[in-house]
Amino acid sequence: xxxxxxxxxxxxxxxxxxxxxxxxxxxDLNTKPEIELSLEELLAQDPKAVEGILSRLYGSFALxxxxxxGSSDISDDAGESPFLRxxxxxxxxxxxxxxxRWGDNGLDQLTTTSNWTSENKFFxxxxxxxxxxxxxxxxxxxxxxxxxVNDKExxxxxxxxxxxxxxxxxxDVFGKGVxxxxxxxxxxxxxxxxxxxxxxxxxxxxLLAIEPLLPAxxxxxxxxxxxxxxxxAKLYLNAEVYTGTERYADAANxxxxxxxxxxxxxxxxxxxxxxxxxxxSTEIIFPLIADAEVSQSFGNTTYIVNGSLLADTTPLADFGxxxxxxxxxxxxxxxxxxGDLSTSxxxxxxxxxxxxxxxxxxxxxxxxxxxxxVKFRNTSSTGSSGxxxxxxxxxxxxxxxxxxxxxxxxxxxxxSGTDINTALTxxxxxxxxxxxxxxxxxxxQGNGPNGxxxxxxxxxxxxxxxxHRRTDLIRFNLFTGNTYLWPWKxxxxxxxxxxSTYKLYPIPSSALQANPNLSQNPxx
Numbered sequence: 001x002x003x004x005x006x007x008x009x010x011x012x013x014x015x016x017x018x019x020x021x022x023x024x025x026x027x028d029l030n031t032k033p034e035i036e037l038s039l040e041e042l043l044a045q046d047p048k049a050v051e052g053i054l055s056r057l058y059g060s061f062a063l064x065x066x067x068x069x070g071s072s073d074i075s076d077d078a079g080e081s082p083f084l085r086x087x088x089x090x091x092x093x094x095x096x097x098x099x100x101r102w103g104d105n106g107l108d109q110l111t112t113t114s115n116w117t118s119e120n121k122f123f124x125x126x127x128x129x130x131x132x133x134x135x136x137x138x139x140x141x142x143x144x145x146x147x148x149v150n151d152k153e154x155x156x157x158x159x160x161x162x163x164x165x166x167x168x169x170x171x172d173v174f175g176k177g178v179x180x181x182x183x184x185x186x187x188x189x190x191x192x193x194x195x196x197x198x199x200x201x202x203x204x205x206x207l208l209a210i211e212p213l214l215p216a217x218x219x220x221x222x223x224x225x226x227x228x229x230x231x232x233a234k235l236y237l238n239a240e241v242y243t244g245t246e247r248y249a250d251a252a253n254x255x256x257x258x259x260x261x262x263x264x265x266x267x268x269x270x271x272x273x274x275x276x277x278x279x280x281s282t283e284i285i286f287p288l289i290a291d292a293e294v295s296q297s298f299g300n301t302t303y304i305v306n307g308s309l310l311a312d313t314t315p316l317a318d319f320g321x322x323x324x325x326x327x328x329x330x331x332x333x334x335x336x337x338x339g340d341l342s343t344s345x346x347x348x349x350x351x352x353x354x355x356x357x358x359x360x361x362x363x364x365x366x367x368x369x370x371x372x373x374v375k376f377r378n379t380s381s382t383g384s385s386g387x388x389x390x391x392x393x394x395x396x397x398x399x400x401x402x403x404x405x406x407x408x409x410x411x412x413x414x415x416s417g418t419d420i421n422t423a424l425t426x427x428x429x430x431x432x433x434x435x436x437x438x439x440x441x442x443x444x445q446g447n448g449p450n451g452x453x454x455x456x457x458x459x460x461x462x463x464x465x466x467x468h469r470r471t472d473l474i475r476f477n478l479f480t481g482n483t484y485l486w487p488w489k490x491x492x493x494x495x496x497x498x499x500s501t502y503k504l505y506p507i508p509s510s511a512l513q514a515n516p517n518l519s520q521n522p523x524x
Contacts, residue, residue: 039139043147050149053140057162058221060133062288062300062395069296069390074128076121080104082299083133084288084395086126087467090173090505095469095479096486097334097460098373099364100307100327111364113498114491116506118524124508126173130166134180137163141182154218157210161223161231164206168231171199171242172471175504175521190515200235200242207232217263220279220287221394226262227286229254230398233406238475241503252410252418255403258285259426264400266433270347272381273399276320276392280381283401287394292378301376302391304328304465308372313356317387320378329370331361333486334464337457346436348461351375361487370487375465401430401462409455412444420445427455430462474503499523 042049056066064078065071072078092098093111100111106120116123137159144156170177178191179202194202211228218224235242236251258264265282267273273281279289290300309316310326330352335341338349352371361370378391404426411423420441428438444454456476460469473479480502485495501523512518 038143040143040146043143043149047147047149050144050155054155054158054222057133057136057140057159058289059295060129060136061162061165061397062290063295063297064299069298074132076125076128079298080122081125081129082297082303083126083129084301084467085299085303086122086129087169088304088465089122090126091467091470092465093328095473096331096484096489097464097469098328098330099361099370099488101329101365101367102327103365112488112491113502116502116524118506118509118512118520120506120508123505124510126169127508127511130170130177131180133166134163135185137166138180138182138185142185153213154215157213158218158223160206160210161214161228164203164210165231167199167203168235171196171203172238173505174507175242176507176518178515178518190517193517193519197243200239203235204232207235216261221289223286226258226264227398229257229262230285230403233258233403237406237409238471241475248410248413248415249417252407252415255407255410258400258403259407262400264403266400266429268433269381270434271351271375271377273396274376274393275381276378276385277380278394278396281396281399283399284394284396285398285400285403286396288397289394290391292388292390292392296390300391301378301393301395302389304376304395305378305391305393308353308374308376310367310372313368314353314372314374318379319374320385320387320391322387322389326367329357329361329364329367329372330464331364331370331487332359334373334460335371337461344436346431346461347434348375348436362493364488373465396466399466401433402466402468404430405455405459405462408444409459412453412455427458430458434462436461479503 039053060073061083064082065073070078072081074081089110093100094113100107106122109115109120110122140159141156144152149155175196177194177199179194179199180191184191207228211225211232214223214225214228216225233251233254236247236254239245239247264285267281267283272278273283278284288300289295290302305319306321306323307325307327309319309321309324311324314324316322316324335349335352338344338346341349341352341354351374353374354371357368357371363369376393378388378393379385407418408423408427411418411420424441424444427444431438453476456472459472470479478484480498480500482497487493487495489495490498501521504521506524507518507520512520
């Protein structure tokens with residue numbers, strides 16, 4: 001299995017050890033870590049310790065806790081609650097492409113977009129993870145001005161980036177919350193509710209401030225200028241949903257910066273981006289690191305790899321796994337976008353395990369109904385390496401192909417400053433890498449299969465299981481209502497209309513109880 005290029009993952013976990021406190025369920029969202037030395041004292045004694053502290057913040061997006069896969073930073077289940085697992089659950093499994101069959105309390109309602117309530121633990125998990133990461137960032141940001149560490153400006157910018165990333169998911173998934181910063185850190189009274197627009201403007205201000213300060217190239221796994229540009233592009237791409245005012249020209253501008261100013265190139269082989277040695281990828285802009293030995297977690301890509309396999313029908317070792325959990329399958333809403341899988345020349349269409357499985361998902365609780373996705377795997381790009389219980393495949397949260405497709409979408413929507421021929425070039429770079437048929441201008445400007453615009457279908461083919469799908473469907477007005485139905489939407493086999501209020505998740509009841517200033521989203 002892969003060797004990490006750096007020591008960034010070998011962290012000082014004890015620095016951020018916390019009580020078993022649900023941070024979103026306490027009146028003080030600024031709960032301070034319990035350590036023998038304050039962070040300020042520690043950094044005064046050992047300035048190099050900042051690397052471990054910073055690494056711990058990065059790890060909060062993929063790891064469950066400080067003491068291995070069975071530990072949890074918050075008082076939620078260590079296996080179910082990690083940040084990345086929440087992103088995949090609430091973005092991909094609640095949308096059209098993937099369904100989970102386990103039926104845990106609340107999981108059926110999530111994966112069938114039906115009967116959502118503020119008591120659903122899977123909604124609470126992500127809310128709580130967001131409000132674990134943000135206060136930890138704030139804590140470090142209050143201390144950095146008072147200590148001398150190397151590359152202080154860059155480190156400060158990285159912490160602000162991570163905080164902005166956590167806030168982005170708050171804006172996207174819940175649409176409101178509280179604005180906790182280093183300015184009000186330690187405040188004992190409940191913070192006031194911050195609206196979606198207020199949070200949007202805060203993230204935008206933060207990212208615009210730090211983008212020039214971040215390095216173009218950084219230690220693998222750490223934020224760069226390109227990562228900030230990608231997050232800005234995503235923020236602006238969805239601005240009309242978040243604020244009511246479209247910002248496609250700004251989205252295209254920052255996607256173009258990633259493309260033209262960065263050093264990123266598409267990997268020659270699509271599947272290499274999702275293999276166990278993808279730390280060598282030239283395409284990944286910002287990864288969430290996984291390692292079978294150093295950063296074990298049930299919530300990083302282990303969840304995707306193992307969850308998509310079962311020894312009854314899939315050869316575990318072929319995908320570098322020792323365990324198959326038999327949970328995730330895609331439906332014809334995804335693989336149907338390729339047409340006949342047996343004749344498609346698109347290499348992405350081959351990343352489904354069909355043997356022993358049915359095309360139709362008559363019962364989402366039945367493992368053999370629907371095709372598992374084998375896009376993510378724990379084997380190296382050469383096919384070598386032994387099987388392990390945990391995955392070493394990094395999660396490509398941001399990658400170049402997405403920037404190409406974001407630019408193309410903005411050009412198709414006639415955003416100022418874009419060029420439709422450049423957009424076509426970018427689309428065909430993505431499709432050409434997958435050996436898919438190249439397209440013409442009339443293809444990307446017209447409607448694709450099933451009446452969906454071409455670009456939303458292409459994003460499904462390219463980016464599924466990467467945490468974007470629900471957001472994409474909402475942006476195209478396809479998530480709620482009955483304009484677009486997919487298997488088990490609304491809890492019905494062939495799909496049914498769901499209310500427009502499902503464009504946001506309910507604020508967890510535990511958060512409402514903890515902070516009387518928070519109000520529930522409409523419809524819940």
